Amino acid sequence: xxxxxxxxxxxxxxxxxxxxxxxxxxxxxxxxxxxxxxxxxxxxxxxxxxxxxxxxxxxxxxxxxxxxxxxxxxxxxxxxxxxxxxxxxxxxxxxxxxxxxxxxxxxxxxxxxxxxxxxxxxxxxxxxxxxxxxxxxxxxxxxxxxxxxxxxxxxxxxxxxxxxxxxxxxxxxxxxxxxxxxxxxxxxxxxxxxxxxxxxxxxxxxxxxxxxxxxxxxxxxxxxxxxxxxxxxxxxxxxxxxxxxxxxxxxxxxxxxxxxxxxxxxxxxxxxxxxxxxxxxxxxxxxxxxxxxxxxxxxxxxxxxxxxxxxxxxxxxxxxxxxxxxxxxxxxxxxxxxxxxxxxxxxxxxxxxxxxxxxxxxxxxxxxxxxxxxxxxxxxxxxxxxxxxxxxxxxxxxxxxxxxxxxxxxxxxxxxxxxxxx
Numbered sequence: 001x002x003x004x005x006x007x008x009x010x011x012x013x014x015x016x017x018x019x020x021x022x023x024x025x026x027x028x029x030x031x032x033x034x035x036x037x038x039x040x041x042x043x044x045x046x047x048x049x050x051x052x053x054x055x056x057x058x059x060x061x062x063x064x065x066x067x068x069x070x071x072x073x074x075x076x077x078x079x080x081x082x083x084x085x086x087x088x089x090x091x092x093x094x095x096x097x098x099x100x101x102x103x104x105x106x107x108x109x110x111x112x113x114x115x116x117x118x119x120x121x122x123x124x125x126x127x128x129x130x131x132x133x134x135x136x137x138x139x140x141x142x143x144x145x146x147x148x149x150x151x152x153x154x155x156x157x158x159x160x161x162x163x164x165x166x167x168x169x170x171x172x173x174x175x176x177x178x179x180x181x182x183x184x185x186x187x188x189x190x191x192x193x194x195x196x197x198x199x200x201x202x203x204x205x206x207x208x209x210x211x212x213x214x215x216x217x218x219x220x221x222x223x224x225x226x227x228x229x230x231x232x233x234x235x236x237x238x239x240x241x242x243x244x245x246x247x248x249x250x251x252x253x254x255x256x257x258x259x260x261x262x263x264x265x266x267x268x269x270x271x272x273x274x275x276x277x278x279x280x281x282x283x284x285x286x287x288x289x290x291x292x293x294x295x296x297x298x299x300x301x302x303x304x305x306x307x308x309x310x311x312x313x314x315x316x317x318x319x320x321x322x323x324x325x326x327x328x329x330x331x332x333x334x335x336x337x338x339x340x341x342x343x344x345x346x347x348x349x350x351x352x353x354x355x356x357x358x359x360x361x362x363x364x365x366x367x368x369x370x371x372x373x374x375x376x377x378x379x380x381x382x383x384x385x386x387x388x389x390x391x392x393x394x395x396x397x398x399x400x401x402x403x404x405x406x407x408x409x410x411x412x413x414x415x416x417x418x419x420x421x422x
Contacts, residue, residue, distance in 0.1 A: 009372055019047030021400055022394045030266025031372075034390040034404050035379040039202070039234050039346075042262030044305050044393040050265050052293060053302035062123075063295050068289045073297025080304055081273050084244060086253045089276035094269065094292030098233035099127025099262030101270040101336035102196065104230045105256045106131055106149065108278050109194035113227065117188050119180075119195040122153045123383050125203035126231055128195060135196050138383055152187050154217075155179050156197070157207040165399070169210040176209075177216050184224065194227035194255075199246030202234040205382025206348035206389050208339055214250040226277070229369040230254040233261050233270070234346070238254060238305070238394060241320050249343070262394075267299035312333025312394035319392075319401040323347060334416045336363055338386075345396060349388040349408070354419060359384035366415050376407045 017024040018284070019308065021044045022410055023033050043050070057063070057073075065071065074094060082090035087189030095101045098271050106386065109315065120135040127133070134147030154413055155176045184192070195217060200208040215319045218228050235246025237258045245257060255278060261272030269292070272279070309311070309368055324342050327349060331337045351363040371378050379389045 008368060010045055010369060013372070020044050020046070021396055029072040029225060029375070031375050031377045031399060032392075032404055032407070034392045035261075035376045035377050036391055036393050037266065038123050038261070039239070040236060040261045040264075041266050041389045042239075042314070042394055043265050043303060044395045047265065047303075047306065049306050050299050050302045050419075053298040054267070057298040060245065060294075064290070064293050065293070066289055069374050071292060071294060071297065073294055073301055074292045077292075077297055077301050077304065080301075081259070081271070085257055086248075086276055087255070087257070087273060088253075089182070090273050091279040092271055093279065093288070094271040094297075095260075095288050096268050097127070097270045098231070098258060099129050099132050099270075099287070100291070101233070101258035101260055101272050102126045102135070102229075103129055104272045105130050105150050105258050105274070106135070106194070106196065108256065108272070108274060108282065109227045110149070112278055112281050113191055113225070115191040115193045116148070117150045117152070117192040119226070120151055120153055121197045121201070121209075122196060123204040123207055124153075124196075125201065126198075130196070131205050133226070140383075140385070141203060141356045150188075152183050154183065154195070156209040156213055156217075157201050157204060165402045172210060172319075173213045173216050176213055177220060180217055180220050184220070190224075192224065192226045194229050195221055195227040196231060198233075199235045199249060200232045200240065200343065200346060202389075203381050205350065205387030206346055207342070207382075208252060208341070211249050212251070214247060215252045216253050218254075218282045228252070228254040229256045229258065232257045232259045234381045234391070236310045237262050237307055239315055239344055239391065240344050241317030244313055248344075263303060263329075264296050264300045267302040269300045270297040272391065293322065313344075314372060315396070316394050318346035319398055320347065322398060322401045323405050323408075327408065330409045330412070334412050336360070337412065337421055342351060345394060346391045348382075348390070349412070350382065351386050351388065354416075360388035361385040364373045364388060365417060367411055368413045370414060371407060374407045374411060376404060376411075378408075 013025040015023045016026050078092035122137045124137045126135050134149045138152045230247035236242050256274035327340045338352035339350040353360045381389050
């Protein structure tokens with residue numbers, strides 16, 4: 001395996017079992033899972049509805065046919081996603097991952113607009129492939145500066161910068177829109193293809209634009225016919241609690257949305273939902289050999305039905321508020337906590353050196369080890385590597401939310417006491 005495959009913890013764990021919102025490692029230790037395989041085990045582990053749907057498909061003997069034959073599961077899932085998207089005359093193309101979905105969306109946009117110029121957001125992450133890296137704005141995740149695209153990066157999730165500190169949401173939005181207009185007037189030629197943006201930046205440490213910024217951006221984009229792609233790989237399916245897709249928190253219906261991760265509850269599935277005229281515009285024949293295969297479609301249909309039938313968006317709002325409110329209540333007495341942010345079951349804790357206020361990756365590493373000992377799985381990220389990011393399954397109970405909150409706060413208190421006394 002390549003040495004750039006990063007594995008958590010000084011002594012990595014192997015997860016060998018799981019049920020509900022808990023997993024068990026090879027040593028038999030149980031953990032409450034607050035990272036869900038990077039937001040992918042969206043409704044937890046060993047869910048009967050998903051398992052039985054997959055077993056029914058396996059029992060037919062057919063795990064693959066490809067799109068040269070009709071795939072009932074694809075059609076059924078596409079109809080659901082098209083309806084939920086709110087995009088007019090929507091069509092859906094299934095892929096294997098979010099990276100591949102974003103590549104497809106960028107292909108659609110650049111072909112439709114006959115331009116290689118793309119706008120993206122600072123601190124963004126859109127995947128590990130050649131094109132996806134070019135619209136990623138985080139040096140830790142960029143292997144080179146080569147690109148098939150001509151990319152310009154916008155403000156929107158960087159309120160920590162000196163020029164934006166202390167601004168109200170309205171003033172920050174105005175400053176960002178002014179910058180967008182300046183970029184369009186100075187840095188690009190005519191016919192920019194698209195803006196691609198995450199409503200909440202995943203690898204960026206769950207940083208996010210204030211609600212309404214992306215709507216303000218879209219007003220400017222619409223003046224020039226520039227397309228808008230919302231990367232919903234991490235924010236889709238009700239995770240933010242306040243909307244089913246993250247972009248809906250901004251009151252925007254994009255031209256395209258990309259999705260992946262949680263939809264298959266661990267089975268590989270991604271895709272693009274786009275306006276029909278955009279999706280149909282490509283002149284060459286295309287397919288995804290494994291994208292939308294019968295097994296992943298069985299899992300994804302069952303998962304999406306479960307999310308809707310159990311109103312997990314409302315559960316994300318309820319349990320997420322318990323955790324985020326609890327973290328904000330504890331933060332003032334913890335100088336190592338620089339910021340708390342989040343929506344629904346997508347929240348983050350930024351850790352800093354209390355003496356300087358500078359990002360502290362050492363404290364992040366310390367938290368990861370201590371929370372593991374305490375039986376909680378968390379994630380990390382952020383532009384400076386100092387952010388604890390957590391996104392439990394949408395099936396999290398209120399009791400589990402309280403349990404997880406208590407572990408997080410207790411570990412932060414232990415680390416804070418060590419730092420203050422040293």
